[in-house]
Amino acid sequence: MQNLNEKRIRRSKQTRKRIAQIGMIRLTVHRTNSHIYAQLIDDKNGSTIVSASTLEKDLRSQLSSGGNILAAKFVGKRIAEKAIHIGIREIAFDRSGYKYHGRIKALADSAREVGLKF
Template structure:
């Protein structure tokens, strides 16, 4: 889903065995603009368990708030090699609830 002609930023979701990460990437400059994950300082204290749908929802909400603060309204959602269900869907839904369009 990499396109150098687009001005939209890409929200890439990565899941490890213990954590879930959401990175906002600018493909033109190949830099990470902002990120949120289950190991972020702001989120680490809010979660009780490692990686599940509830924590994925918190990560999605947190990245949505960060995007709004940066003035970003539209993005490209990149789920990587993950299926669109469970934790990936929870991140996407929580990000959409914050008003981000993709």
Template sequence: MGLSKSEKRNKIRRRIRKVSFGTPERPRLSVFRSNKEIYAQIIDDTTGKTLVAASSRDKDLSASKGTKSEIASEVGKVLAKKAQSAGVEAVAFDRGGYQYHGRVKSLADGAREGGLKF
């Protein structure tokens, strides 16, 4: 019997995390996607601290209407704005074992539109 869907994602996630590492100059942009919401945070792995975080559950975004992909794009733009105010310009993208498609891609495109460099 094969692996379950979550076990496959965690296997891919561990493989990605071997390579993707956040430094103070270029922190890691980590994405988590549930069925309804999307969460993103910028992490400095050397200190283990979250520098900036944004999600679709934030008060200013929870009232917004649209498809899940449109909301993910808005989360990316808000995250980029917060990151620039914190002094972060470039990030290493960590898709968290999800395919670079749909909401994950929309979040990345929104972050790029907001001014983050991948």
């Protein structure tokens, strides 16, 4: 019998496989109780293009907690700004097997507001 994290990882592998077939740059999200992390990954080259998280110094000073919806909105805005700055506008969203609600949804919505399309 699988535990919840193993099930999430299985779902995330299925999503990554589908995104790899499309061949787009993917925005992947990881969350913990304390922080949220986002990365733009180019699977063709196997490299991380840009990243943002609640561990960045300037975000830490603005937030009381890194594990809430407000923090996710800041990270979504930051990753979108960095992506647009280097010329990336269209991406595939990889929620890493997490449900699309709460912090994951807040991050995605704030990235869309800044101008990312997915």
